[in-house]
Amino acid sequence: MKNPIVASSLLLLVIFSLIFSSCNNDDDDPTPAAPLEATTFKDLNATSAKLYTFFSFSKGDTISRADSATNKWDIAFMSTKVIFNSGISGPGNAALSLQNGVFDEITVVSDTMTFKQDSQSGLALTKLSDKGWYNYNGETHIITPLPGKVLVIRTADGKYAKVEILSFYKGAPASPDATKTEETGFYTFRYIYQPDGTKTLE
Amino acid sequence: MCECLSKFVMFGISLNKLMKRPRLCLLFFGSLISVYTSWAQSQKATEGKKVSNMDSIQQLQEVVVTATRSEHQLGALPMPVTVVSGKQIQKMGSLRLNDVLQEQTGLMPVTNHGNGIQIQGFDPDYTLILVDGEPLIGRTSGTLELSRVAVGNIKQIEIVKGPASSLYGSEALAGVINIITEKPEGLKGSLKGRYGTNETIDLTGDFSYKYRKLGVYAFVNRYHTGGYDFTPAEYGNTVDPFTNYTYNTKLTYDFSEKVKLSLSGRYFTESQTSASVISLEGASDTISGTGKVTDWNINPTLTVKFASRFKTNFRLYASRYHTSSLLSYEKDNSVYDETFFTQTFLRPEVIAEFSPAKKQTITFGGGGTSESVYATRYTSKKHFSTVYGLSQYEWLVNKDLTLIAGGRFDHHSLYGGQISPKLSGQYEILPWLAFRASLGTGFKAPDFRQVYLNFTNSTVGYSVFGIEEQKAGIDTYEALGQIARYLVDSTLLNQTGRLKAERSVAYNAGFKITPIPRVMGNINFFRNNIQNLINTRPLAEKTNGQYIYGYQNISRAVMQGIETDWTCQLNKHLSVSAGYQLLYAYDQDVLDQIAEGKIYIRDPKTLKTSRMKKSQYGGLLNRSRHSGNVKFFYEDSKTGISGSLRGIYRGKYGLTDTDGNGALNEGDEYVKGYMLWNIAMAKTFRKMLIVQAGIDNLFNFQNTAQITTIPGRIVYASLQFVLAKNQ
Numbered sequence: 001m002k003n004p005i006v007a008s009s010l011l012l013l014v015i016f017s018l019i020f021s022s023c024n025n026d027d028d029d030p031t032p033a034a035p036l037e038a039t040t041f042k043d044l045n046a047t048s049a050k051l052y053t054f055f056s057f058s059k060g061d062t063i064s065r066a067d068s069a070t071n072k073w074d075i076a077f078m079s080t081k082v083i084f085n086s087g088i089s090g091p092g093n094a095a096l097s098l099q100n101g102v103f104d105e106i107t108v109v110s111d112t113m114t115f116k117q118d119s120q121s122g123l124a125l126t127k128l129s130d131k132g133w134y135n136y137n138g139e140t141h142i143i144t145p146l147p148g149k150v151l152v153i154r155t156a157d158g159k160y161a162k163v164e165i166l167s168f169y170k171g172a173p174a175s176p177d178a179t180k181t182e183e184t185g186f187y188t189f190r191y192i193y194q195p196d197g198t199k200t201l202e
Numbered sequence: 203m204c205e206c207l208s209k210f211v212m213f214g215i216s217l218n219k220l221m222k223r224p225r226l227c228l229l230f231f232g233s234l235i236s237v238y239t240s241w242a243q244s245q246k247a248t249e250g251k252k253v254s255n256m257d258s259i260q261q262l263q264e265v266v267v268t269a270t271r272s273e274h275q276l277g278a279l280p281m282p283v284t285v286v287s288g289k290q291i292q293k294m295g296s297l298r299l300n301d302v303l304q305e306q307t308g309l310m311p312v313t314n315h316g317n318g319i320q321i322q323g324f325d326p327d328y329t330l331i332l333v334d335g336e337p338l339i340g341r342t343s344g345t346l347e348l349s350r351v352a353v354g355n356i357k358q359i360e361i362v363k364g365p366a367s368s369l370y371g372s373e374a375l376a377g378v379i380n381i382i383t384e385k386p387e388g389l390k391g392s393l394k395g396r397y398g399t400n401e402t403i404d405l406t407g408d409f410s411y412k413y414r415k416l417g418v419y420a421f422v423n424r425y426h427t428g429g430y431d432f433t434p435a436e437y438g439n440t441v442d443p444f445t446n447y448t449y450n451t452k453l454t455y456d457f458s459e460k461v462k463l464s465l466s467g468r469y470f471t472e473s474q475t476s477a478s479v480i481s482l483e484g485a486s487d488t489i490s491g492t493g494k495v496t497d498w499n500i501n502p503t504l505t506v507k508f509a510s511r512f513k514t515n516f517r518l519y520a521s522r523y524h525t526s527s528l529l530s531y532e533k534d535n536s537v538y539d540e541t542f543f544t545q546t547f548l549r550p551e552v553i554a555e556f557s558p559a560k561k562q563t564i565t566f567g568g569g570g571t572s573e574s575v576y577a578t579r580y581t582s583k584k585h586f587s588t589v590y591g592l593s594q595y596e597w598l599v600n601k602d603l604t605l606i607a608g609g610r611f612d613h614h615s616l617y618g619g620q621i622s623p624k625l626s627g628q629y630e631i632l633p634w635l636a637f638r639a640s641l642g643t644g645f646k647a648p649d650f651r652q653v654y655l656n657f658t659n660s661t662v663g664y665s666v667f668g669i670e671e672q673k674a675g676i677d678t679y680e681a682l683g684q685i686a687r688y689l690v691d692s693t694l695l696n697q698t699g700r701l702k703a704e705r706s707v708a709y710n711a712g713f714k715i716t717p718i719p720r721v722m723g724n725i726n727f728f729r730n731n732i733q734n735l736i737n738t739r740p741l742a743e744k745t746n747g748q749y750i751y752g753y754q755n756i757s758r759a760v761m762q763g764i765e766t767d768w769t770c771q772l773n774k775h776l777s778v779s780a781g782y783q784l785l786y787a788y789d790q791d792v793l794d795q796i797a798e799g800k801i802y803i804r805d806p807k808t809l810k811t812s813r814m815k816k817s818q819y820g821g822l823l824n825r826s827r828h829s830g831n832v833k834f835f836y837e838d839s840k841t842g843i844s845g846s847l848r849g850i851y852r853g854k855y856g857l858t859d860t861d862g863n864g865a866l867n868e869g870d871e872y873v874k875g876y877m878l879w880n881i882a883m884a885k886t887f888r889k890m891l892i893v894q895a896g897i898d899n900l901f902n903f904q905n906t907a908q909i910t911t912i913p914g915r916i917v918y919a920s921l922q923f924v925l926a927k928n929q
Contacts, residue, residue, distance in 0.1 A: 100800065102811055121686070128747070135862020140871065144861045147811045148802025166809040174806040188809075 046077035047185035057161045057193040074155040085156040086117035092156025096124040099150045103164040109199035141178040143168040161193040268360040268380040280628035280638040282726045284361040293846045295882035295896040299351035307781030308765045316347035323761035323787035324376030332380040339547045340523030352448045354406040355421040357382045364710045365644025368608045368624035375644035386417025391925040398918025401428030417454035430913045432906035438478035446472035460507040469498045489538045491529035511557040521547045543577040561598035575650040579657040587615040602630040639711035648701040652753040664748040672752040686743045706732040723768035730761040758790035775838045782830035787822040820866035828853035842886035851877045873908045892922040
């Protein structure tokens with residue numbers, strides 16, 4: 001084309017029509033899915049040796065221990081022990097499917113995932129080193145969350161979330177010091193909660 | 203310019219990169235300069251004269267027997283062999299076998315239920331330790347405690363790297379270390395006493411006499427150490443005091459030129475007192491007691507030369523190893539733990555050497571082994587027996603080419619047959635350059651522990667069963683209702699006797715180089731593919747939350763790398779050597795999982811998790827990628843002064859998989875690399891009195907948190923009277 005103005009006008013026209021048509025397509029979708037952002041919860045205090053600290057995904061925070069017998073919590077922590085609001089632990093219908101993978105890559109609760117609840121025969125998430133969420137080093141006494149373990153969770157009221165535990169020490173230091181017992185037992189974890197009841201986790 | 207020196211400087215620099223301490227570097231370069239100066243002087247001195255290759259040749263002419271089971275000159279062998287002479291051991295001032303071995307290139311000291319040695323990255327379980335060609339028995343969790351062996355009666359140590367199962371059968375997977383002891387000779391005897399740091403007292407006496415047909419050799423050693431303690435605030439020692447005695451005799455009688463008899467025996471006994479604190483559910487108690495080790499062996503050998511080209515060795519070897527330990531509570535003397543362990547070994551063997559033609563040698567033979575174990579952790583006395591046959595064909599094709607082909611067949615009473623072939627060859631490309639290569643297989647039959655162990659830890663509550671015991675053991679706990687769940691399917695639980703021997707295929711190839719007079723070196727590339735490695739694996743979870751473990755063939759590994767050694771005779775008195783090993787040791791299953799993206803790694807700073815890349819994998823724990831040494835040996839027969847200075851470097855190695863992702867990576871716990879310097883000097887007065895003094899670990903290196911086997915600086919002095927000598 002010889003005339004640059006004509007050429008660029010035509011190009012603009014094409015671009016506009018493309019944008020216009022794609023906007024139309026969007027309008028056809030009834031619910032535009034806004035991507036869910038991962039939230040990092042820092043230093044959940046689970047230092048008590050006798051009492052659990054309860055957490056609700058819908059609230060995005062810990063809840064009072066007074067509500068332990070209700071459906072208000074989903075997951076609870078006490079030292080290295082993690083329980084879910086189900087079976088022997090609570091009245092809810094929470095459950096866990098422990099997955100191997102990268103947090104960002106687990107985007108949907110697939111049908112192949114099997115969920116376990118806390119029962120007499122065992123907790124959904126074992127408290128043993130290397131079998132559950134952490135590794136315990138017998139020499140340094142350091143608790144390290146196992147990389148590549150993603151907790152896909154059904155909440156007490158049947159919604160879904162995914163969690164990656166990042167640290168067991170206050171402030172999530174790069175090299176924790178196990179001798180500082182006052183800084184041990186603080187969970188830092190990353191999670192995505194899907195409030196709409198679907199199985200999409202992104 | 204001297205090629206030897208430039209090569210040495212090359213190594214020096216690569217070593218220096220690894221050294222972190224500036225003062226060590228200074229010393230290192232200081233020594234280099236002094237080496238250069240003395241070299242330059244010696245060059246001037248020998249100017250105009252034809253420099254002979256004497257010393258290098260001498261070294262290549264050393265006769266070794268381990269690599270082929272017949273006497274060969276070191277230089278003619280187509281596989282990597284290291285020889286450490288008794289003279290060299292004396293100049294090092296070493297007392298126990300582990301002291302000597304850990305200074306050799308590629309031999310890494312490792313501690314797991316005893317002081318053992320890694321060869322080409324293999325755990326101590328996979329190296330056969332022989333004394334005069336017969337195996338030492340008595341391993342704890344696979345490790346043979348090397349400090350059980352005194353070095354005062356050693357003529358030379360032969361170290362063959364790479365599998366030698368084609369000649370020696372089971373256990374010779376990584377290599378063979380053969381300790382050749384002194385033979386009766388002339389009329390001589392000596393008494394030696396030594397005192398050093400940590401109340402270490404060593405007393406040695408030996409006597410040697412040969413008169414016409416009869417020869418007698420006797421050796422006695424007493425070794426005592428007061429041990430040491432890195433944590434004085436805590437009750438108990440890091441190393442408890444112990445005392446041991448070694449008695450060794452050898453009688454030889456030559457019936458004729460053609461028929462010779464040798465009878466040797468060894469007796470060893472050690473006792474160690476121990477004290478420690480145990481904590482159980484908050485309450486702690488002090489316990490103490492004594493542990494005893496005794497082992498003996500006896501070895502009659504008859505050598506018959508039926509014809510000039512036909513020689514036969516009839517050998518019988520019997521050995522027994524016994525340990526017992528009794529630990530009691532100090533508060534009321536009640537028994538905390540009482541154990542014993544008894545192992546026996548009996549082996550008749552006939553090996554013949556036959557030369558059908560001038561340049562061909564055939565070695566063949568066979569034998570049988572009968573072994574037993576009876577111990578606290580076994581339900582009854584257990585037996586193994588093996589019969590075997592071996593043959594080897596050696597052919598000097600022409601003056602440049604040597605080929606050796608051999609193989610061995612072992613039939614184990616429980617595990618059936620194993621065929622171990624090996625092929626090796628050497629080709630002299632140029633008068634100063636030879637290429638050698640070998641291809642061989644090695645195996646290790648399942649040991650008593652992996653087959654018959656029946657152990658339940660009464661305080662913690664876990665159980666470990668050998669493969670023959672596991673079904674009965676699990677049934678017992680099932681009947682008691684103590685099994686919470688099974689972790690493997692029932693076909694695996696019900697199998698008995700299905701363990702396979704651990705096997706490796708090894709490739710070794712390299713060059714032997716004598717580029718200029720007085721310098722020689724070698725470089726060897728190695729790769730070992732290991733299959734069917736036996737590991738423990740949890741089979742079931744008990745209701746108490748503990749596990750029942752069994753042994754299974756579950757892992758594969760790859761060990762590969764480069765080893766190189768260089769020696770340079772600088773002048774009549776001083777020689778210098780340098781060695782280096784590069785090692786890549788991987789768990790093959792981890793490599794596969796990395797390739798499949800199944801291993802994850804978390805950045806400790808950003809806390810971001812990603813899939814591990816192969817480049818991030820640090821390999822097997824306890825393996826140093828880099829290790830090396832530099833040694834100076836000095837001897838002047840005129841002044842009677844001799845000595846040595848040795849620097850031993852061990853590069854960083856992984857200690858624990860801190861993040862529990864199943865693979866070693868940065869961020870996991872590593873032990874920093876370190877260098878040890880040992881020095882020893884001796885002076886002989888009137889050929890009768892030898893005074894020696896030395897310092898091991900000159901710069902007092904310690905890593906009390908991670909390495910409990912390096913006690914810090916050891917200063918010692920010794921006095922030796924040579925009672926008589928036949929010159």
